[in-house]
Amino acid sequence: MISYIKKNQRSVKLALLATVLGLVPITLSAQSFKLSNGEGKLMVTGTSSLHDWEEVAEQKSGTLQVDVTGELPKITTLKFTVEAESLKSGKGAMDKNTYKALNTDSHKQIVFQLSSIKEISPVTSSSNKYKVVANGNLTIAGKTNKIELPFDLTVNGDKAILEGKKGLKMTDYGVEPPKALMGTIKTGDEIEIHYNTIWKK
Template identity: 70%
Template sequence: MQYHTSHRQSLLKTAILWITFSIVPLALSAQNYKLNNGEGEVMVTGTSTLHDWEEVAEQKSGSITLDNTGDLPKINTLKFTVEAESLKSGKGAMDKNTYKALETKKHKQIVFELKSVKSISPVTSTSNKYKVVATGDLTIAGSTNVIELPFNLTLNNGTVLLEGKKALKMTDFNVDPPKALLGTITTGDDIEIHYNTVWK
């Protein structure tokens, strides 16, 4: 009886050790990085009948999980969020019209969430910079579309840099381009999102 008990305990310890060592390499291979709000920039640019305009996101957050064990980094997860009312143009009236168009009382955030990576390739054979084309769900003002997002990914001493730009139409997300001065100034439907973000 004593032998059977000790033998069973020995088998149990062996099984636990085997499971632990099987899981550890998986945990070590994937690294999670958080977006640093204090560095980098996310900016939206557009046009109007009066002048071109730009708005900068003052509050942004997100996370990315990378597996660096292969020849090319593998992006397992990517989620990026901008607080809608943190978009600032430096002009209060314009910001107010933007928040109204985005219905920020109901829809507090603009969110991109990765679905898949279509392609990833090194910029040069010796660099740690890669060209990526990803697809994901982009949600603006409560409407979600699948978009293709191109960007450069750079790995640098525990830091990840993501930079790129993406053209969009407001009406694709059921957003009416903002108007001002009783409709005499109209914002163009086409906008462009420029981003240069730092993840640690």
């Protein structure tokens, strides 16, 4: 009876050990990256009745977690944040109008938070590049909308690259397109976000 109990105890311990060891590769396979603020570029472009315009985000941050052990990578975490008043056009008056439209006194950040991955497929010309469509929540000027965010993801060792573009309407976020010179210059409602971002371990 005693030998039977000891044998069962050994079996339980071995089963637990196998379970723990089996989980180790899963834990180690999840790679975490941080958005590199000093590299890459995130830019907003748009139109006006006078000329096209662009603003570059000078302060951005984020986290990305990818499991690359399977046939296709699994993106478990994706969040990036832009400090609203770090959007710079090179024209002080335009920047001031932008911050007023975004109500940056109350809403300091623009944030995207992943909720799920809709699609992911390999780019045939590259072994470590994938086309992705992510579902998530985008918050601008305090209003949050669900969006689909398309991008190409490249994972190469200790670095990941996320690049693409997304069209939006300012009015969808309660933002009135800025005006200048007593309303004689009007900004178009449609904008486009261009992102070519570098993420590092």
